[in-house]
Amino acid sequence: MRLRGNLYLLGAAFIWGTTFVSQMTGMEELGPYGYAAARYVLGFVSVLVIWYAFRGQRARARALGTYVPGWLPGLGSGLLMFVGSTLQQVGMTGTTAGKTAFITALYIVLVPLGAVFLGRKIRRENWYGAALATCGLALLSLHGSLAVAWGDVVVFVCAFFWAAQILFIDRFAARVDAIELSVAQVFVCMVGSVVLAALFETVTLPAIAHSWLAIFYGGVMSAGVAFTLQIFGQKYAEPGPAAIIMSFESVFGALASWFFLDEVLTAQELCGCLLMFLGMTVTQAGLFRRRRRAA
Numbered sequence: 001m002r003l004r005g006n007l008y009l010l011g012a013a014f015i016w017g018t019t020f021v022s023q024m025t026g027m028e029e030l031g032p033y034g035y036a037a038a039r040y041v042l043g044f045v046s047v048l049v050i051w052y053a054f055r056g057q058r059a060r061a062r063a064l065g066t067y068v069p070g071w072l073p074g075l076g077s078g079l080l081m082f083v084g085s086t087l088q089q090v091g092m093t094g095t096t097a098g099k100t101a102f103i104t105a106l107y108i109v110l111v112p113l114g115a116v117f118l119g120r121k122i123r124r125e126n127w128y129g130a131a132l133a134t135c136g137l138a139l140l141s142l143h144g145s146l147a148v149a150w151g152d153v154v155v156f157v158c159a160f161f162w163a164a165q166i167l168f169i170d171r172f173a174a175r176v177d178a179i180e181l182s183v184a185q186v187f188v189c190m191v192g193s194v195v196l197a198a199l200f201e202t203v204t205l206p207a208i209a210h211s212w213l214a215i216f217y218g219g220v221m222s223a224g225v226a227f228t229l230q231i232f233g234q235k236y237a238e239p240g241p242a243a244i245i246m247s248f249e250s251v252f253g254a255l256a257s258w259f260f261l262d263e264v265l266t267a268q269e270l271c272g273c274l275l276m277f278l279g280m281t282v283t284q285a286g287l288f289r290r291r292r293r294a295a
Contacts, residue, residue, distance in 0.1 A: 005236025008229045009245040015226035017252025019218050021260045026214030029207035032089045033197040038208055038215045040190035043223025047183045050228060054179055061177075070176035074184020077168050081185055081227075082192040084161030087154055094151025103155040105137050105250055110163035111243035118167065126240035129282035133244045136275030139268050140250055166234070166243055173234040182228040189223070244280050251276055 026035045061067035088104055095103075108130050112122045172181065197203055208215065234242055251273045 002236050002238075005233045006241070006245055008233030009237055009242055010248065012226040012229040012233060013246050013248040014252045015221050015229075016246075016249035017254075018256040019222040019226075020249075020253040021256050022214040022217040022222075026211045026218060029210045030203065031197070031201040033193060034201045034203040034207070035211065035215070035218070036085070036089070036193040037190070037197040037203065038211070039218035040186060040193050040223050042215060042219025043227075044183070044186050044190045046220045046224030047179070047186050047228060050224070051179050051183050058177060068176045070172070070178060070181035071184045073168070073172040073176055074181040075188055077165055077172070077181060078185030078188025080161050080165040080168055082189045084158045084165060085189065086192070086196070087158035087161065091151040091154030091158060095149050095155060103152060104159050104162060105247045106134070106156070106159045107163040107166060108133050108137070108243050108247050110159060111166050112240040114163055114167050115170075115239045118171075120239065122238075122240050125282050126238070126244075129244055129279040130240065131279070132282060133247060133276045133279030136272040136277075136279060137247065137250055139272030139275065140254060163243070166246070167239060169231055169234050170239045170242070173231050174236075178231040178235065179228065182231050186223055186227065241280075244276075248276060248280065 023035065026039070030038065058067060112126055112130060116122055169181070230246065233245075237245070254269055254273065
């Protein structure tokens with residue numbers, strides 16, 4: 001089951017990484033809040049469709065007495081996700097994209113630290129894997145000056161909210177209806193993004209029509225499918241390895257930019273991808289040892 005959870009999380013990371021391309025093309029005509037509002041509206045519709053499709057499973061759970069609604073935990077998770085994504089977007093205006101990717105993904109370290117604080121045991125290989133993955137992220141994301149700008153500070157704060165969201169889902173994913181949790185958290189992001197777009201930007205129908213493909217991918221695949229995969233994945237995966245696997249969105253983002261946007265992958269970036277892969281492999285060493293003992 002843990003392997004299945006890891007595959008769910010890797011699938012989510014792949015979708016989030018390739019969504020970077022959609023975000024770049026989607027904001028050619030729309031501002032950041034307008035694009036976020038459009039994608040979360042579509043994402044909310046997509047998770048509602050998923051919620052309706054699983055109505056039979058919920059009915060069976062009610063009959064067995066195992067159904068626990070996920071609406072309320074989803075509101076809490078959605079608030080953390082909305083604040084994190086908004087701070088990230090604001091911080092990007094005062095720093096580089098590469099530094100944003102690196103600082104945000106420091107949740108690789110923050111998640112196991114938070115898990116320890118909450119009384120969870122983190123295995124030694126998780127710390128080794130986090131260290132390798134953090135070094136890999138530095139090679140993959142950091143280019144040029146390392147001077148601290150105000151945007152770096154904002155993005156650093158956002159990393160705490162992403163770590164909190166991961167830990168929050170780890171606490172509730174296995175206890176409540178995962179799809180309802182996903183619907184609720186996307187709903188919060190949708191409402192918050194629509195309010196920000198209405199207050200600070202002018203969104204036009206021609207701009208939305210021009211960006212429809214980017215909105216579709218960012219809404220249906222990222223906001224709808226990927227965040228639902230995250231919740232299902234964290235039902236089975238431990239928080240430390242989960243954070244490292246999800247941070248692979250940076251690797252997939254770099255590969256997608258190379259493939260779709262003709263951006264060049266340097267030797268430094270390729271070494272970073274390799275270190276991140278080693279970090280993820282190290283975190284799974286304990287799982288493979290336990291399987292061999294069981295055999």
